[in-house]
Amino acid sequence: MKKGLLAVLALASVGLIDSIYLTYEHYSRIILPCSTSIFFSDCGKVLQSSYSTVFGIPLALFGIFYYCFLLISSLFILATNNRKGIYTLIILTTIGFVTSLYLVFLQIFIIKAICLYCMVSALISTSLFIIVQIVFSRERKMLALLKMALIYRYVIKKILFKIDPETVHNHTVALGEMMGKNNVVKNLLSKVCTEKNESLEQTIKGIIFTNPVGLAAGFDYEGRLTQILPSVGFGFQSIGTITNMPYKGNPSPMLGRLPKSQSLMVNKGFKNLGAATMVSSLSNLDFKIPVGISIGRTNTVALKTQKQSIEDIIQAFTAFEKSKVAHSYYELNISCPNLYGDITFYPPKNVSELLTEIDKLHLKKPVFIKMPIEKSDRETLGMLKVIADHSPAGVIFGNLQKDRKNPFLDQKEVRQFRVGYFSGKPTFTRSNELIKLAYRHYKKRFTIIGCGGIFSGKDAYTKITLGASLVQLITGMIFQGPQLIAQINIGLIDLLKKDGFTHISQAIGIRNKS
């Protein structure tokens, strides 16, 4: 980077001298030696044309300011390594390059003469543009992501948040599915949104995760986004929750927005197409990132007992186990708060009965249990103790926030909804506390996936340093835009570097040492 900046300084200095000379020529009306001397070259014709000034100010004078700005920005970056300075340099050199292209076009096609001094400036601007694009390729990508984030925040979100959330979700999924079928779109998106970096790659339970950021269960419950999510930058995704029997969803409203609380009201109750349909629609798909199948109990009054509920869950697992679906792992959702009846797998005895039956299946893929976040530390440890005696490989902390009085929830917003539970920021703190608890007691036994309220790289890093090996999210992406995934990955790389780590494994649980 230092060499690149020195090249920028050298070129900008030459450009500055060139511009000073041309400005001097303009005001002193000297006829430059290149006039009429070479074929097609006529500095006088160019520099005295009506295009050589804007509002009476010679373009060369703008050039002086431009190169001065570049010199100052480069010196500032050399001294401070400031990212905003780098963004300024990228923007300035892009503007300089585009302006140069336009001025060369004017000379060749409109004025029909070339000024060699102007061409020197154009050459310098082009070289500066290329050098900056190459040297600061990562910052260029971050700038593109920042622009996408601003467009999402100030334009797209403003429109989408005026439309019914369920309608927006359905159309977003349809658009994502369509984009996933187009290789050009996928390649373009990948260029900006994917961040391949060895420091983020992990192999967990034999599964290769190129980055630790996953899509949590509930967004792609029909598995229609599997072909586009890798290009958005996700390292893995969950499909579902899928249940043995289909369910059309709870009575409306199924979704709501709480912008001040940075949260969503969720009342879907496992809306899904059912295991058999999902098996056939996923069977022929090739997955580019690890896919988890989230399985839960069918939401129906027909399941009256715990035994029936366990049989129902076992049937869903069996359907996938016998299928050709190329998934990498399972999630067992025992924590959905929006279901009929009072069947619960929270008491240790109940979860033990369920897991005993699951153990008998000898599943080929690892299982992660999606945990509730409303239980006390003692109750959660009770559940973990039982889970540890069975086959699951890990736990996910966690599901939605049930406490309507949670301090992160704006009470006026909560009162708009008589049903449902809450995602996003209100889940962040409790999810972190439970990650910490589980890591302290079971770091050798469980792989922990952190989920709840991730809106930035820093949020994801907090969960990782408390003990999560992987993270998942939904709400952050809805509030910040799909570019958030790449921003989180880049943020993680920066935070690892800042803490002196070369690999994510060195950071897991680092803030959770007793």
Ligand SMILES: Cc1cc2nc3c(=O)[nH]c(=O)nc-3n(C[C@H](O)[C@H](O)[C@H](O)COP(=O)(O)O)c2cc1C
């Ligand atoms: C619209 C929506 C639907 C959800 N559906 C499910 C689901 O079917 N299964 C599940 O395990 N979790 C579900 N969740 C919970 C999320 O997976 C996640 O645990 C929770 O939203 C916290 O993460 P977030 O703050 O990043 O959204 C859903 C969440 C949302 C926002």
